[in-house]
Amino acid sequence: MYAPTFNVFVTGFGPFPSGDGGQFSKNASHEVTKLLPSKLSARSSSNPGNADINIINPTSGEGAYVKTEYKFIREYCEKLHMENDDAIDLFLHVGMAYGWDFVSVERCAYKEVMTSSWAKNWKTRTGYYTTPDDSGKTVKDLGPCPWDDLPIGLSPCLDIDATIDGARLALQTKHAFGKQKETVPIVIKQHEEAGTYCCGFIYYESMAQRIKKGKKPNVLFCHVPGETDQLTLERARDAIVAVIASAANQLMQNGW
Numbered sequence: 001m002y003a004p005t006f007n008v009f010v011t012g013f014g015p016f017p018s019g020d021g022g023q024f025s026k027n028a029s030h031e032v033t034k035l036l037p038s039k040l041s042a043r044s045s046s047n048p049g050n051a052d053i054n055i056i057n058p059t060s061g062e063g064a065y066v067k068t069e070y071k072f073i074r075e076y077c078e079k080l081h082m083e084n085d086d087a088i089d090l091f092l093h094v095g096m097a098y099g100w101d102f103v104s105v106e107r108c109a110y111k112e113v114m115t116s117s118w119a120k121n122w123k124t125r126t127g128y129y130t131t132p133d134d135s136g137k138t139v140k141d142l143g144p145c146p147w148d149d150l151p152i153g154l155s156p157c158l159d160i161d162a163t164i165d166g167a168r169l170a171l172q173t174k175h176a177f178g179k180q181k182e183t184v185p186i187v188i189k190q191h192e193e194a195g196t197y198c199c200g201f202i203y204y205e206s207m208a209q210r211i212k213k214g215k216k217p218n219v220l221f222c223h224v225p226g227e228t229d230q231l232t233l234e235r236a237r238d239a240i241v242a243v244i245a246s247a248a249n250q251l252m253q254n255g256w
Helices: 028-034 070-083 160-177 198-212 230-253
Strands: 005-012 052-056 090-097 102-106 187-191 219-225
Touching: 005 028, 005 230, 028 090, 028 219, 028 230, 052 230, 070 198, 090 198, 090 230, 102 160, 102 230, 160 187, 160 230, 187 230, 198 219, 219 230
Parallel strands: 005 052, 005 090, 090 219, 102 187
Antiparallel strands: 102 219
């Protein structure tokens, strides 16, 4: 008897400005996607569920990453959800957060008109996504916002806390019985929002495209640490695999 199949689409970002005149020429999110397996077999150490999980990972190729440009991201998300209307069961976007030593699962993202006192440089901001992207543009250069009829904040159709609990358990089990280089797995925890730059932008755009089509926003966003040494990348990869398996099994338990 064949196991059912669950399809997960993963993306990672490319280079982006460091904010001090420099450039992050290597984005850890792209490097992590390069290490992801193409399949998580059912009832395995990485996937305790009853369905095989296919990981569709087209941005992992050299130079195939999602560009950190607002225009590119908006067009990419529109095409992504047009071409994969019902073929994909979960969309997972991955970005990097320099200075973090954990993997986050983000609770929500905000529309470009959002302002908040917790955003960096909030006193001079006129909204989110106004930090220049890799092409020197901001969301203001894209013209009118296409999401006037949608809420300022969007969240996915998954229970973030349950996703994290399942991922932590899977990661701890794997480390307890596996041959990991580190005895303690990387920390996975929730984070309140995906941010005011391209990470938050792709999360909102991706969920908005789903809602626009009358679909559930089966979308997640994770941040991985910014370091690109092999050990950090492998630990982040293991965490992303655990999040994928946990989220997939949650969606299947809820009727898929």
